[in-house]
Amino acid sequence: MVCFCFLVDQKRVVRRSKPLAGTCSRCGGGASVADMRTATRFCYVPLYWKSWKAVVCTFCGAILKSYR
Numbered sequence: 001m002v003c004f005c006f007l008v009d010q011k012r013v014v015r016r017s018k019p020l021a022g023t024c025s026r027c028g029g030g031a032s033v034a035d036m037r038t039a040t041r042f043c044y045v046p047l048y049w050k051s052w053k054a055v056v057c058t059f060c061g062a063i064l065k066s067y068r
Contacts, residue, residue: 007044013037020055029059036066 017034024031034056040048055065 008040008042011039011041013039014056015051017056019058022055024057024060024062024064026062027057027060029057031055031064032058 013036015035015037017032020031020033022031023029032055034054036052036054036056038050038052039046050068053067054063056063
């Protein structure tokens with residue numbers, strides 16, 4: 001019998017961020033505009049990258065709005 005094990009995950013990284021006027025609707029913390037990068041990896045080897053912008057809370061880290 002052959003057993004296949006697929007180790008696939010996604011990793012989000014904030015590349016740059018700038019402060020934004022406004023507050024988080026969840027915790028009341030400050031907000032910032034961030035350039036995000038998502039990497040899909042198979043056995044820790046990156047296969048696919050996607051760059052996008054998002055409004056992120058600086059306190060709790062929640063993604064409030066994404067621009068893909």
